[in-house]
Amino acid sequence: MTIRSLLPAALLLASLGSRAQTQTLPDTTHTVALPEATVTGYGQRLPLRHTAAAVGVLDARTIQQFSPAALTQAVNTLPGVRLEERATASYRLSIRGSTLRSPFGVRNVKVYYNGIPFTEAGGSTPLNLLDPAIIGRLEVLKGPAGSVYGAGTGGVALFGTPTVAAGSSRVAVGATVGSFGLRRNTITAETGSLNTSVRAQYAHQELDGYRQQSSLRRDVLALDVRTVASPKTTLAAHLLYTDINYQLPGGLTRAQFLADPRQARPGTATAPGTVAQQAFYASQTGLLGLTHEYRFTEKMELQTTLYGSGTAIRTPYLVDYERNTAVGTGGRTALRYRTTLAGRVLRLQTGGEFQASFTDGRSYQNNGGTPGVLRYNDEISTTTGFAFAQADYELPANFLLTVAASYNRLRYRIARVSGAATNPTGYEFARSFRPEISPRVALLKEISPSLSAYASVSTGFSPPTTDEIRTSDGRLNGALQAERGTSYEVGTRGNFFDNRLRYELNVFDFELRQTIVSSSTDQGIVIFRNTGSTHQRGLEAALSGWLWQAAPVSTPGLATDAQPTGLRAWASYAYNDFRFGSYPSGGADLSGNRLTGTTPHTLSAGLDFSDTHGFYLAPNLGHQARVVLNDANTEEAAGYWVFGARGGWQRRWRQLEANIYAGLDNAIDRSYSLGNDLNAFGGRYFQPAPGRNWYGGTQLGWRW
Numbered sequence: 001m002t003i004r005s006l007l008p009a010a011l012l013l014a015s016l017g018s019r020a021q022t023q024t025l026p027d028t029t030h031t032v033a034l035p036e037a038t039v040t041g042y043g044q045r046l047p048l049r050h051t052a053a054a055v056g057v058l059d060a061r062t063i064q065q066f067s068p069a070a071l072t073q074a075v076n077t078l079p080g081v082r083l084e085e086r087a088t089a090s091y092r093l094s095i096r097g098s099t100l101r102s103p104f105g106v107r108n109v110k111v112y113y114n115g116i117p118f119t120e121a122g123g124s125t126p127l128n129l130l131d132p133a134i135i136g137r138l139e140v141l142k143g144p145a146g147s148v149y150g151a152g153t154g155g156v157a158l159f160g161t162p163t164v165a166a167g168s169s170r171v172a173v174g175a176t177v178g179s180f181g182l183r184r185n186t187i188t189a190e191t192g193s194l195n196t197s198v199r200a201q202y203a204h205q206e207l208d209g210y211r212q213q214s215s216l217r218r219d220v221l222a223l224d225v226r227t228v229a230s231p232k233t234t235l236a237a238h239l240l241y242t243d244i245n246y247q248l249p250g251g252l253t254r255a256q257f258l259a260d261p262r263q264a265r266p267g268t269a270t271a272p273g274t275v276a277q278q279a280f281y282a283s284q285t286g287l288l289g290l291t292h293e294y295r296f297t298e299k300m301e302l303q304t305t306l307y308g309s310g311t312a313i314r315t316p317y318l319v320d321y322e323r324n325t326a327v328g329t330g331g332r333t334a335l336r337y338r339t340t341l342a343g344r345v346l347r348l349q350t351g352g353e354f355q356a357s358f359t360d361g362r363s364y365q366n367n368g369g370t371p372g373v374l375r376y377n378d379e380i381s382t383t384t385g386f387a388f389a390q391a392d393y394e395l396p397a398n399f400l401l402t403v404a405a406s407y408n409r410l411r412y413r414i415a416r417v418s419g420a421a422t423n424p425t426g427y428e429f430a431r432s433f434r435p436e437i438s439p440r441v442a443l444l445k446e447i448s449p450s451l452s453a454y455a456s457v458s459t460g461f462s463p464p465t466t467d468e469i470r471t472s473d474g475r476l477n478g479a480l481q482a483e484r485g486t487s488y489e490v491g492t493r494g495n496f497f498d499n500r501l502r503y504e505l506n507v508f509d510f511e512l513r514q515t516i517v518s519s520s521t522d523q524g525i526v527i528f529r530n531t532g533s534t535h536q537r538g539l540e541a542a543l544s545g546w547l548w549q550a551a552p553v554s555t556p557g558l559a560t561d562a563q564p565t566g567l568r569a570w571a572s573y574a575y576n577d578f579r580f581g582s583y584p585s586g587g588a589d590l591s592g593n594r595l596t597g598t599t600p601h602t603l604s605a606g607l608d609f610s611d612t613h614g615f616y617l618a619p620n621l622g623h624q625a626r627v628v629l630n631d632a633n634t635e636e637a638a639g640y641w642v643f644g645a646r647g648g649w650q651r652r653w654r655q656l657e658a659n660i661y662a663g664l665d666n667a668i669d670r671s672y673s674l675g676n677d678l679n680a681f682g683g684r685y686f687q688p689a690p691g692r693n694w695y696g697g698t699q700l701g702w703r704w
Helices: 003-017 254-259
Strands: 055-059 081-087 090-095 109-113 137-142 155-160 168-178 182-192 196-207 216-230 233-247 280-295 300-316 320-341 344-367 370-395 399-418 427-448 451-462 483-496 501-513 516-520 526-530 533-550 565-580 601-610 615-624 640-653 656-665 693-703
Antiparallel strands (some): 055 137, 137 155, 168 693, 370 399, 501 533, 533 565
């Protein structure tokens, strides 16, 4: 299937949507497609139907329809977005095939937390620091967004904490227990006035784990303060502290996976296993961000965010024991101005972002979970930054034109201050990537108040991260080049039947050059190389609508949020045709092979039921087709279907609120691997996901 063959479907939906009506009803149960939602987008802060980009939105209510222990299922309701969990709390986020270069962690995707750059200066993103309880909203921009957000060709994820209602205060406690030793506790305290809001939340989670060597302990503290200091000035502060420790079970071969998916990676005659080496990841991380907003006039405002972070990491694996200490700092500023030109609205914004980090990274021999002889000691300095500008102009006939570009710089400096006995004096390695300009042009047509269509062309680049240049065996890969790509996209979104049925559809063609892929050695060390080009084409669709709806009923003595109740269905689907293109001379010819770690079909669907008495039920299903596990396409992981549900009862009696819930995941006990190891040495591709599991809990709150 090609982009050309997919275009008729998009045009058909566009023609049908032009006959939809425009009555607005609140959407309170799911946010797969929200034509009336206001999104950050590319800094425009426009309704979704006026945003010329593929944007997925999740709110707190959607997140709460799944297990409170992880964000995986909620994020995977967005078409084209996959959040995988290789080990407990070891997340890998993929947008439109960016899994290809993500053996662990997050690559090629830029992440922000309450407007603070959360992706480190070195290019990696520690998603394991975030607990689902502190997330109130997630907005995902799919495809290159370098024109406003800098490096990263996969996309951008904007995480935000819940907002506090003005004129109310609240204290809530929650507890959850479940399969495989799951234990969760949360405490929330918040208060809000017309000018100031304060929210503090603590979340603690423990898990014994489905597999051997897969236990988890995580403590997260989040503090958010916002105040209107004057009619023109708003200040905000966000503090995040996470103390996390989880074990690493390691990958299995197919035979081991089929024999016992709950085992950890066993040892061999030449290499010990993960249990013997006590493999784990542990870190303590603090992040503090301060935001200042100043409104010069009704037409011009300046927003500036500064942040600082510090982290200490310990990671023993099969051979090495890493002890890293890092500090980071940076900021982002954007000046926005709105005026009229020839009687039509013109929005302008310009700004920049800067990040710097310093890491003292030491690698020791791993002696059964304790550090042995020093192997090497590196001091890593990274500086990166970009400047950007964007113009949005409302043209005649309800067209909106967007033109934007950014100018980007990046420099690494790695000083090996000690190479142990082999090179005690060390050496220095420095690498500056040539400046990159990332433009974007988009055109949107509002066909009616209930229908819009858009087209865009954007470019992006993604330099190798410090973890890719400096592998865990101490090698420095100075030849690794930055990826560069161009994306072509068309899409449409709208609603039918007085806004009861909503849809979104887009098709894209992303051409990537100097593609980075990963592989692993017999000692579990991941190495990287450039492979030439890839062709990443696909279709993404989302559909949601009310099957039955009833107005809320007010009962004397009981509080109500005046939200509609009823039965709502939703579904999201992505088709991907991701292929290797040209390959550099000297390597194996991969032309035409499917992109490693990608699948041609993903589907997520479900029902959301709620009634006026407070009962709710949200069954769901997920499907992923087969996944190729190596570049040669000789190994595959089988496709799978999984089913689950969460239900409960929630109610408010004046100031008191209660929510009692229970859920079941992987109801048919399907054996599958979520987050496979790609191009793994010895065929150790598989990271088994948990079998059938349940959870239950309650949350009690007092509001005044």
